[in-house]
Amino acid sequence: MAQENSTVKPTQAELTLLNVLWKMGPATVRQVHDVVSTTQKTGYTTVLKILQIMHEKSLVIRDESNRAHVYAAANSQTQTQSSLIKDLISKAFGGSTSKLVMRAIDDSTSEQEINDIRQLLNSLEK
Structure with missing residues (x-):
C-alpha cells in the first residue's frame, strides 16, 4: 500500500x-x-x-x-525541498526558521548570494 x-x-x-x-x-x-x-x-x-x-x-x-x-x-522539486526544509527546521532547529537561516549564512556565503537573499527579503516585505 x-x-x-x-x-x-x-x-x-x-x-x-x-x-x-x-x-x-x-x-x-x-x-x-x-x-x-x-x-x-x-x-x-x-x-x-x-x-x-x-x-x-x-x-x-x-x-x-x-x-x-x-x-x-510525483512532486515538483520545490515541493520536495519545502517538505525537507520544514522537517529539518522542526527536527534540528526547534521549529525556528531564523536559526536555520543564521546557521546557513556564514563566512562562505558569497556577495552575490547575500544580494540575492537581500532581494528576496525585500520582495517578501512588500
Missing part, C-alpha cells in the same frame, strides 16, 4: 534519482542509470530497485504503457 508522499522523506539515493528526473523529465530506468553512472558507480539493477521502491512510496509515478516503464517525479 502506497504511503502519502507528503510524509515520506526521500533517502540520499532517492534524492539523487529525483534530481535526475527533475532535470530530464520522465525517463526510463536506462536513461536514469546512464546519467547517474557518469558521476557514481551504480548498477542498472540498483537504479531499477530504487525506482521501484520510490514508486511504492509514491515518490515517483510510473507509466507502464510501454515495454520500458517510464518514471517521473
Whole structure:
C-alpha cells in the first residue's frame, strides 16, 4: 500500500534519482542509470530497485504503457525541498526558521548570494 508522499522523506539515493528526473523529465530506468553512472558507480539493477521502491512510496509515478516503464517525479522539486526544509527546521532547529537561516549564512556565503537573499527579503516585505 502506497504511503502519502507528503510524509515520506526521500533517502540520499532517492534524492539523487529525483534530481535526475527533475532535470530530464520522465525517463526510463536506462536513461536514469546512464546519467547517474557518469558521476557514481551504480548498477542498472540498483537504479531499477530504487525506482521501484520510490514508486511504492509514491515518490515517483510510473507509466507502464510501454515495454520500458517510464518514471517521473510525483512532486515538483520545490515541493520536495519545502517538505525537507520544514522537517529539518522542526527536527534540528526547534521549529525556528531564523536559526536555520543564521546557521546557513556564514563566512562562505558569497556577495552575490547575500544580494540575492537581500532581494528576496525585500520582495517578501512588500
